[in-house]
Amino acid sequence: MDCKTAHELLPLYFDSELDRTTSREFEAHLDACADCRELLVGLDELRRGLREDAPRYRAPTALRERLADSAAAMAAVAESNAVVPTRRYRTPLPLRFAASVALAFAAGGTVVALWNSPHGSGTSRDQVASDLFASHWRALAATSPVDVVSSDRHTVKPWFAGKIADAPVVRDFADQGFPLVGGRIDYVGSARVPVLVYRHGQHLIDVFVLASTDAARLDASAMRNGYRIEAVRLGDQPAAIVTDMDAGEVTKFDQLLQQMK
Numbered sequence: 001m002d003c004k005t006a007h008e009l010l011p012l013y014f015d016s017e018l019d020r021t022t023s024r025e026f027e028a029h030l031d032a033c034a035d036c037r038e039l040l041v042g043l044d045e046l047r048r049g050l051r052e053d054a055p056r057y058r059a060p061t062a063l064r065e066r067l068a069d070s071a072a073a074m075a076a077v078a079e080s081n082a083v084v085p086t087r088r089y090r091t092p093l094p095l096r097f098a099a100s101v102a103l104a105f106a107a108g109g110t111v112v113a114l115w116n117s118p119h120g121s122g123t124s125r126d127q128v129a130s131d132l133f134a135s136h137w138r139a140l141a142a143t144s145p146v147d148v149v150s151s152d153r154h155t156v157k158p159w160f161a162g163k164i165a166d167a168p169v170v171r172d173f174a175d176q177g178f179p180l181v182g183g184r185i186d187y188v189g190s191a192r193v194p195v196l197v198y199r200h201g202q203h204l205i206d207v208f209v210l211a212s213t214d215a216a217r218l219d220a221s222a223m224r225n226g227y228r229i230e231a232v233r234l235g236d237q238p239a240a241i242v243t244d245m246d247a248g249e250v251t252k253f254d255q256l257l258q259q260m261k
Contacts, residue, residue, distance in 0.1 A: 001029040006036045014043050020142030027187065041190045044127075128188060128214050129222045132229055135186045135195070136206045136242040145204055146182035146197045156183045160194050168194045168209040169235045169260045178205070178253055188214050196234075198253070205243040205253065209234055235260040 006029050012018050013026050030037050139145035148159040153170035160167035163185055172180040181197040181204075191211060198205040210218070215231065215238030222229040230241045232254045239257070241250060 001025050003029075003033060003036060006030075006033065007039070010036070010039060010043065014040070020138070020144070023138065024147070027185070027192075030190075031192075037190055044189055128217045129219065129224075129229055131188045132206075132208055132218075132240055132242050133224050133227060135188070135208070136204075136227065139184070139186070139195075139197075139206065140204060145184070145206075147184040149182040151180045151182075153180065156180065156196070159183060160185075164192055164194050166237075168196060168237060168239075170196060171256075171260050173198065173253075173256050176252075176256055177201075178256065200243075200245055200249060200253070203243055203245045203249075205241060205245065207232075207234060207257065208240045208242065210238045210240060212238055214238075215240075230254060232257050 006026060009018060009022065009026050013023060018026065030040065148156055150156050150159075151172050151174065153172060157167050157170040160183060170180070170183070174180070178198045178200050181199050183197060184195050185192055186195045186208070187193065188208065188210065191214065193211070193214075194209045196207040196209070198207065218229070218231050218240060220231050227242060227244045228247070228250065230250050232239050232241055234257050241253065241257075243250065245253070
């Protein structure tokens with residue numbers, strides 16, 4: 001991949017919109033290109049600046065009420081058509097326009113809410129959590145959530161050697177109900193980090209091994225869209241679990257990780 005292609009893909013990668021194969025090609029280019037890494041860092045700093053410094057305005061109450069009324073009217077029309085399927089009803093143009101505006105505002109509100117979640121404070125702590133959630137969701141959407149598929153720690157640990165400075169400790173917990181699936185390399189900000197991937201039933205578990213600086217910027221726990229982050233220790237290394245398991249199962253898994261040396 002050359003720099004021209006990388007520049008075109010940079011915004012898509014930054015927003016987690018690339019497929020896994022293209023993401024890996026982009027990341028391989030980043031490893032060899034300091035200029036593109038600098039662009040990625042600059043984009044991250046821009047996003048952080050917007051979160052921390054950009055003014056935020058609340059829509060006037062009257063406008064929000066009119067939009068809510070328009071959405072309710074549209075819902076009533078849809079319900080009426082569903083009750084009488086043989087009746088053909090074309091929504092008046094003004095109502096359709098109002099509904100589209102309502103949907104646009106609702107979508108914009110959702111984006112703003114996700115942009116500023118989990119706490120809406122726009123802090124560097126939020127950024128680390130956002131990167132972890134985005135990496136986990138990107139892996140879930142990919143063809144495979146791992147780069148190396150193996151339950152053998154003697155295969156997974158050496159795979160990380162040469163790709164990152166320090167390979168993480170690796171263990172399989174299949175006997176305890178948390179089998180090792182494999183591992184991958186991902187990004188937190190502009191830093192490459194190793195990720196150990198486990199399963200528990202239908203739940204995928206990502207264990208991100210973090211640099212101490214990123215670990216210090218991460219809250220002990222966070223929730224978003226049904227997924228949770230828990231700051232943990234992988235033996236002597238700071239790490240974070242990202243999964244949709246319930247709190248009790250996360251605690252059991254955390255206890256297993258603490259035993260790793």
